[in-house]
Amino acid sequence: xxxxxxxxxxxxxxxxxxxxxxxxxxxxxxxxxxxxxxxxxxxxxxxxxxxxxxxxxxxxxxxxxxxxxxxxxxxxxxxxxxxxxxxxxxxxxxxxxxxxxxxxxxxxxxxxxxxxxxxxxxxxxxxxxxxxxxxxxxxxxxxxxxxxxxxxxxxxxxxxxxxxxxxxxxxxxxxxx
Amino acid sequence: xxxxxxxxxxxxxxxxxxxxxxxxxxxxxxxxxxxxxxxxxxxxxxxxxxxxxxxxxxxxxxxxxxxxxxxxxxxxxxxxxxxxxxxxxxxxxxxxxxxxxxxxxxxxxxxxxxxxxxxxxxxxxxxxxxxxxxxxxxxxxxxxxxxxxxxxxxxxxxxxxxxxxxxxxxxxxxxxxxxxxxxxxxxxxxxxxxxxxxxxxxxxxxxxxxxxxxxxxxxxxxxxxxxxxxxxxxxxxxxxxxxxxxxxxxxxxxxxxxxxxxxxxxxxxxxxxxxxxxxxxxxxxxxxxxxxxxxxxxxxxxxxxxxxxxxxxxxxxxxxxxxxxxxxxxxxxxxxxxxxxxxxxxxxxxxxxxxxxxxxxxxxxxxxxxxxxxxxxxxxxxxxxxxxxxxxxxxxxxxxxxxxxxxxxxxxxxxxxxxxxxxxxxxxxxxxxxxxxxxxxxxxxxxxxxxxxxxxxxxxxxxxxxxxxxxxxxxxxxxxxxxxxxxxxxxxxxxxxxxxxxxxxxxxxxxxxxxxxxxxxxxxxxxxxxxxxxxxxxxxxxxxxxxxxxxxxxxxxxxxxxxxxxxxxxxxxxxxxxxxxx
Numbered sequence: 092x093x094x095x096x097x098x099x100x101x102x103x104x105x106x107x108x109x110x111x112x113x114x115x116x117x118x119x120x121x122x123x124x125x126x127x128x129x130x131x132x133x134x135x136x137x138x139x140x141x142x143x144x145x146x147x148x149x150x151x152x153x154x155x156x157x158x159x160x161x162x163x164x165x166x167x168x169x170x171x172x173x174x175x176x177x178x179x180x181x182x183x184x185x186x187x188x189x190x191x192x193x194x195x196x197x198x199x200x201x202x203x204x205x206x207x208x209x210x211x212x213x214x215x216x217x218x219x220x221x222x223x224x225x226x227x228x229x230x231x232x233x234x235x236x237x238x239x240x241x242x243x244x245x246x247x248x249x250x251x252x253x254x255x256x257x258x259x260x261x262x263x264x265x266x267x268x
Numbered sequence: 269x270x271x272x273x274x275x276x277x278x279x280x281x282x283x284x285x286x287x288x289x290x291x292x293x294x295x296x297x298x299x300x301x302x303x304x305x306x307x308x309x310x311x312x313x314x315x316x317x318x319x320x321x322x323x324x325x326x327x328x329x330x331x332x333x334x335x336x337x338x339x340x341x342x343x344x345x346x347x348x349x350x351x352x353x354x355x356x357x358x359x360x361x362x363x364x365x366x367x368x369x370x371x372x373x374x375x376x377x378x379x380x381x382x383x384x385x386x387x388x389x390x391x392x393x394x395x396x397x398x399x400x401x402x403x404x405x406x407x408x409x410x411x412x413x414x415x416x417x418x419x420x421x422x423x424x425x426x427x428x429x430x431x432x433x434x435x436x437x438x439x440x441x442x443x444x445x446x447x448x449x450x451x452x453x454x455x456x457x458x459x460x461x462x463x464x465x466x467x468x469x470x471x472x473x474x475x476x477x478x479x480x481x482x483x484x485x486x487x488x489x490x491x492x493x494x495x496x497x498x499x500x501x502x503x504x505x506x507x508x509x510x511x512x513x514x515x516x517x518x519x520x521x522x523x524x525x526x527x528x529x530x531x532x533x534x535x536x537x538x539x540x541x542x543x544x545x546x547x548x549x550x551x552x553x554x555x556x557x558x559x560x561x562x563x564x565x566x567x568x569x570x571x572x573x574x575x576x577x578x579x580x581x582x583x584x585x586x587x588x589x590x591x592x593x594x595x596x597x598x599x600x601x602x603x604x605x606x607x608x609x610x611x612x613x614x615x616x617x618x619x620x621x622x623x624x625x626x627x628x629x630x631x632x633x634x635x636x637x638x639x640x641x642x643x644x645x646x647x648x649x650x651x652x653x654x655x656x657x658x659x660x661x662x663x664x665x666x667x668x669x670x671x672x673x674x675x676x677x678x679x680x681x682x683x684x685x686x687x688x689x690x691x692x693x694x695x696x697x698x699x700x701x702x703x704x705x706x707x708x709x710x711x712x713x714x715x716x717x718x719x720x721x722x723x724x725x726x727x728x729x730x731x732x733x734x735x736x737x738x739x740x741x742x743x744x745x746x747x748x749x750x751x752x753x754x755x756x757x758x759x760x761x762x763x764x765x766x767x768x769x770x771x772x773x774x775x776x777x778x779x780x781x782x783x784x785x786x787x788x789x790x791x792x793x794x795x796x797x798x799x800x801x802x803x804x805x806x807x808x809x810x811x812x813x814x815x816x817x818x819x820x821x822x823x824x825x826x827x828x829x830x831x832x833x834x835x836x837x838x839x840x841x842x843x844x845x846x847x848x849x850x
Contacts, residue, residue: 099497106504113511114317117356118324121349125328129346133637164639169342170335171639 130267131166139250146249151184151192156208156224158182158197161253178253179205180240181213183225194242194251195226201233203258213237234261293496296481299489301498304378305482307371309503310510314364315470317511318402321357322459325350329409331455333448334644336411337528341636341645344525355518361403363514365542368396369599376576376595380483386577388476393574395469398462403540405458408529411451413625416529417537419454420446421547425562446531527628528645536621538613545605551612569598631655651821657829660822664814665830670703672836678707680811685838686830687736687787692729694841696720703839710808713763713780715844720755727752728760736787741834756783765803779806792830796823 145159159182165175179197195213197206204217212229213222220231228236241252257264276286328347330339343350372392375381381389408419427437442449482495526535539547549561572594580591632649640648650656658674666675670682682703685691699713700706717725731752734744761768765782782803785791794801796818800809818826 096497099501103497103500103504106501106508110313110504110507110511111316113508113515114313114320117349117353117515118320121324121343121347121353122327124348124350129348131637131639132346133634134639166639169338169346169636169640170642172642 128168131169131171134166134171141252142243142250143253144245144248144250145180146182148184148189148192148244148247148249151182151249153184153186156181156183156213158208159249159251161251163253178255180242180251180253181206181208181226181237182242182249189244192242192244192249193225194240194249196238196240196254196256198238198255198258199233200228200235200238200256200258200260200263201231206237234259235263238263292478293494293500295478295495297484297493297495297499298481298491299485299487300493301495301502302485303502303506304374305499306503306506307367307374308477310507311364311367311371312470312474313507313510314360314367314514315466317356317360317514318364319463321353321360322463324353325357326459331409331451333411333451333529334642334646336409336451337525337645338636338640340410340412341525341633341640344523345633345636351522352515352518355522356514357406358523359514359517359521361399361406362517362540362542363510364399365403367510368399372396372573373595375483376580376592378483379580381577382581383577385476385480385483388473388480389577390574391469391473391476393570395466395473398466398469400542402458402462402466403542405454405462407540408454409451409458410525411529412526413529413533413535413629414524414526414537416446416531417535418539418543421537421539422543425546425550428558429563430559525629525633526625527632528649530646530649534621535625536613536618538609541606544609545602548605548609548612569594572598651825653825653828657825657832660818660826661829664817665826668707668811671833678703680707681705682707682839683830683833684836685833687733687834688836688838689729689733690840691838692732692786693725694839696725696728698841698844701839701841709810710805712808717844720759724755728755731756732783732786735783735785736789736791736831736834779808781805787834789827789831792827793823796826 143161143163145161146157151157159180160176161178161180162174163177165172165177181195181197183193183195185191185193195206198204199206199215199217199220201215201218201220204215206213206215206220206222208214211221212224213226214220215222215231215233218232220233221229222233222237223229226237226239228234238254238256240254243250255266257266280286325343328339328343328350330336340354343354345351375389375392404419404422408415423437423440426440427433429436438444440450440453441447442453482499484493538544546562546566549565550558553559553561576591576595580588582588582591628649631652631654632645635648635652636645641651661671662674665671665683666677668677668679670676670678670684672684694701695704697717698704698715700711700715705711705713716728720728727748729752730744730748734749734752737744756764757768759769760783761770761778763778763780765778765780766784770778779802795804795811797815798813799805799811800807800813805811814823
């Protein structure tokens with residue numbers, strides 16, 4: 092009788108634990124999966140193969156950075172909103188040749204505030220990270236220089252390929268979505 | 269002391285938990301374990317499943333009239349595990365309803381409702397009602413067609429309850445109509461108020477069960493038997509089996525997400541099977557008698573079940589059979605009503621509207637894959653690029669212009685094939701053909717076949733076709749186009765506006781439409797926005813202007829639609845009539 096009682100205890104314990112497991116597992120799996128937001132299945136990449144026109148080459152002044160917004164479809168979970176500001180870049184023109192164009196993400200690599208321009212170069216107002224006029228990190232908590240963004244000039248239009256990078260790391264790691 | 273005992277002692281001294289657990293499972297169950305007493309524990313297991321899957325879905329779901337459907341679709345179609353979790357939550361409800369029925373029958377037959385357990389029986393009934401209310405408030409949360417319409421019917425019934433009904437309905441809906449507040453109220457009830465009440469109620473129910481001890485089989489088996497571990501093992505096994513069945517159903521069938529709720533549509537709304545008997549009663553009791561179906565019959569039955577502990581007190585088999593017969597009849601009646609409703613649904617009209625609803629739902633889910641616009645899923649479906657342009661054309665243009673499969677009206681030219689060589693040929697050969705300008709009051713253009721001959725007509729038609737040609741279509745013949753343009757500039761611009769020979773008339777007197785962009789999007793757009801413009805039909809025009817009847821987006825869709833007609837066969841006209849129409 093003692094053995095039977097022991098067996099019943101084991102059965103009771105195992106079945107109850109298994110029942111709780113069956114109830115917990117799918118719910119936990121969903122929450123874990125949702126944290127890594129998958130893209131919409133039928134959605135092509137934004138812009139012209141990821142390129143967005145943000146300014147005219149003629150509007151850029153040599154030596155004076157220009158802040159420009161990337162306007163495109165904003166994908167937020169299930170909603171796709173056309174014509175939203177999805178990012179901000181600083182455009183630098185350093186000469187007459189269009190190859191002298193550089194684009195820097197205005198997102199501070201430290202914690203993501205928007206970087207401003209001042210007399211000595213760039214500065215992030217949140218935690219006072221100073222950057223040189225070409226975006227190199229000088230002082231402050233930013234772990235790396237300002238992130239450069241792919242850019243080109245087509246038919247007088249300045250185009251950039253917008254991207255986001257992981258915050259807080261010395262290495263530049265691209266983040267999808 | 270061995271290690272487990274040491275740990276036990278450590279915890280006992282500091283928390284008292286092991287002792288509390290031992291006391292918790294030490295519930296009397298005279299006569300020993302029975303398989304038929306497992307339903308209560310399985311109910312608890314399903315309630316746990318509902319709580320967990322519900323909480324997981326709350327990390328995705330968004331209760332707004334435009335976000336509810338979208339987030340549910342996202343959960344279903346995009347997120348891994350989402351479809352299974354929603355299915356578990358859905359079929360868990362079905363399992364709860366089935367187990368509630370079995371649990372009720374078991375406790376009644378086992379005399380487990382009698383003194384001193386009468387009040388716990390009443391509490392159990394209340395918990396059953398709460399579970400149904402939870403199902404009712406959860407059903408519309410996806411804000412899809414079925415959830416929306418079934419819920420509207422249910423709250424309509426609540427509103428028809430005498431005296432308190434209208435007030436109760438307004439409270440539930442957050443106003444007079446279904447909308448954003450209805451959704452947030454149902455959401456709050458479903459995820460907070462009802463679960464809290466259920467939690468407290470189940471706690472009280474179980475506490476009372478422990479106080480009275482489980483109603484065992486007195487006089488049979490061991491009178492000192494306990495719930496642990498014999499019945500616990502059976503309860504655990506049954507709970508596991510229940511969850512397995514629900515998981516199988518969720519994987520096998522899943523839950524369908526219908527098209528986004530559309531208050532302007534007609535939808536064949538059918539409730540879940542456990543509300544089917546009530547729904548079927550509505551077909552028999554109309555007008556002032558409706559309360560018989562919605563209130564009196566369910567009320568009498570509930571009262572009967574509630575007072576069972578007081579009327580079912582005999583041990584005599586025959587007297588019990590007599591007292592419990594209504595319970596059997598109610599079960600059979602409900603089953604019969606459910607079957608009757610199923611049969612009533614098998615009409616061709618119902619099957620057709622169900623098929624249409626399924627097609628719309630499939631289309632909505634397919635459109636959503638590209639992303640849902642900020643205006644919401646209903647706008648997305650209404651602006652379906654595969655359907656909406658045709659609808660707009662039928663609504664705004666089809667009342668005059670005939671198009672195969674859309675309209676038969678003859679107050680403007682037939683537009684099948686408009687923009688093609690064939691349509692241009694037909695027009696040049698016989699402008700007043702009964703399906704072309706013959707439908708209008710404008711009859712100024714004479715037939716051109718005899719003037720231009722076969723070759724001339726062919727060349728002019730090719731040139732006209734080239735005016736609206738877009739890459740991807742059959743390329744126009746360059747030589748013919750050049751020849752056609754030369755003919756047109758020499759022989760047609762006497763009346764038609766645009767560059768060309770105007771020797772026979774003053775430029776200012778030319779009033780026939782400028783055809784230099786004929787058939788192009790710009791030309792079609794101009795014709796729709798302002799057909800009476802000088803470069804179009806001028807003062808002779810009778811077609812209404814559509815500049816303020818269509819939004820910019822809708823206008824683009826209609827233009828797209830008219831462009832799409834180029835591929836269709838145009839009216840066949842080989843030669844002008846023997847006696848040209850005047």
